[in-house]
Amino acid sequence: MHILFLTDNFPPEGNAPATRTYEHAREWVKQGYKVTIITTAPNFPEGKVFPGYKNSWFTKEFIDGIEVRRVKTYITANEGFVKRILDYMSFMVSGFFAGLFVKKPTVIVGTSPQFFTAVSAWALSAVRFKPFVFELRDIWPASITAVGAMEPSFAIRMLEKLEMFLYKRADKIVAVTNTFKSELVARGITGDKIDVVLNGVDLSKYKPTTKDSALSDQYNLTNKFVVGYVGTHGLAHSLETIVSAAELLRENKEIVFLFAGGGAGADLVKKLVEDKQLTNVKVLGRQDKSLMPKIWSLCDVSLVHLKDVPLFKSVIPSKIFESMGMGLPIIIGVPDGEATEIVKQTASGLVVEPEKAEQMVDAILKLHNNKELYEKLAESSYKGASIYDRKILATKLGSVLSKV
Numbered sequence: 001m002h003i004l005f006l007t008d009n010f011p012p013e014g015n016a017p018a019t020r021t022y023e024h025a026r027e028w029v030k031q032g033y034k035v036t037i038i039t040t041a042p043n044f045p046e047g048k049v050f051p052g053y054k055n056s057w058f059t060k061e062f063i064d065g066i067e068v069r070r071v072k073t074y075i076t077a078n079e080g081f082v083k084r085i086l087d088y089m090s091f092m093v094s095g096f097f098a099g100l101f102v103k104k105p106t107v108i109v110g111t112s113p114q115f116f117t118a119v120s121a122w123a124l125s126a127v128r129f130k131p132f133v134f135e136l137r138d139i140w141p142a143s144i145t146a147v148g149a150m151e152p153s154f155a156i157r158m159l160e161k162l163e164m165f166l167y168k169r170a171d172k173i174v175a176v177t178n179t180f181k182s183e184l185v186a187r188g189i190t191g192d193k194i195d196v197v198l199n200g201v202d203l204s205k206y207k208p209t210t211k212d213s214a215l216s217d218q219y220n221l222t223n224k225f226v227v228g229y230v231g232t233h234g235l236a237h238s239l240e241t242i243v244s245a246a247e248l249l250r251e252n253k254e255i256v257f258l259f260a261g262g263g264a265g266a267d268l269v270k271k272l273v274e275d276k277q278l279t280n281v282k283v284l285g286r287q288d289k290s291l292m293p294k295i296w297s298l299c300d301v302s303l304v305h306l307k308d309v310p311l312f313k314s315v316i317p318s319k320i321f322e323s324m325g326m327g328l329p330i331i332i333g334v335p336d337g338e339a340t341e342i343v344k345q346t347a348s349g350l351v352v353e354p355e356k357a358e359q360m361v362d363a364i365l366k367l368h369n370n371k372e373l374y375e376k377l378a379e380s381s382y383k384g385a386s387i388y389d390r391k392i393l394a395t396k397l398g399s400v401l402s403k404v
Helices: 016-030 081-100 116-128 142-146 154-169 178-186 213-218 239-249 264-274 289-297 310-314 319-325 338-348 357-369 372-386 389-404
Strands: 002-006 034-040 058-061 066-071 105-109 132-135 172-175 194-196 225-231 255-260 281-285 300-303 328-335 349-351
Touching: 002 016, 002 081, 002 116, 016 034, 016 066, 034 081, 066 081, 081 116, 081 239, 105 116, 116 132, 116 154, 132 154, 132 225, 142 372, 172 178, 172 213, 172 239, 178 194, 178 310, 194 300, 213 289, 225 289, 239 255, 239 264, 239 357, 264 281, 289 319, 300 319, 300 357, 319 328, 319 338, 319 372, 328 338, 338 349, 349 372, 357 372
Parallel strands: 002 034, 002 105, 034 066, 105 132, 132 172, 172 194, 225 255, 225 300, 255 281, 300 328, 328 349
Antiparallel strands: 058 066
């Protein structure tokens, strides 16, 4: 089987879509599949091409046996609706033309969150008479209005029509949450064409370990209880709530907050920390993906947070699984839904209401002061990670694609 996969994020970018696609593709290659990725020059989230790469019309490289073809696009930072749409549409066009020159694909996959990549995959499937699989990572464009990036409008209604068009044209939809599947069925999409493959974690890289001493010394974290928010700093994450929690704990010299990641909300975090003159917050910025296990090792607790909007009941932040792989207790503040249910079922952390800094502080103090509870949750967290082993999930998704 030859899998042609279109995605606008791929390593060395380190966000969740890039990581998921890479780790799945790597396993597929090991299982004997041929995998071709069509993607862009790495630039997420700052909109700056990574060192060693150029925004060229076409380049080709191999990463762990995966053939990666990169195409030229309009590049912008992960902020500003109009510019981002231009970014997405440019990849839709260049990705389509690049896909015409891939020899003998068996199945063509397009992934979200944004849908223009899936449009390109559908168009390729139509002209090449190959099955089209839509990997659904987000209910888009509903998430645009949910984070306040755009008000309901004619443009949003047109995107919703495009959304339904793709659902109907797909030979198979692979949703990353069960809630997504339920929502699509409620909107009239046949349940038989929807499979669910959750996100997961590469347990060969993420495992409990001692804190990286060099990084601990570098950031003055030695002998500190580190509360970490690691991952994309997006508008959806309401990171000002975490900064408020840090402000409430500013007099506690044993507890330090750590932010690591980039995105549209990163500058806001920096500004708030500077304005409030918080010395108990370390802002590391975006980190290379290869460093992430070391960054995670600095943390004693993992924070998972989203805005308090109904749409996010259906979202499962991928940092949950990396936290579990590292054996970290989780403090999760998201609307009660599939993500909170995972934390409850695995007994891997504490659930608080989203956008409630006081509740977050109470949970942090509970884990800091109660060693027995902390160790119990840490043990359960790592134990629960085995359910979400990326190798198992890649095999499941590979089986879905082969049946299409």
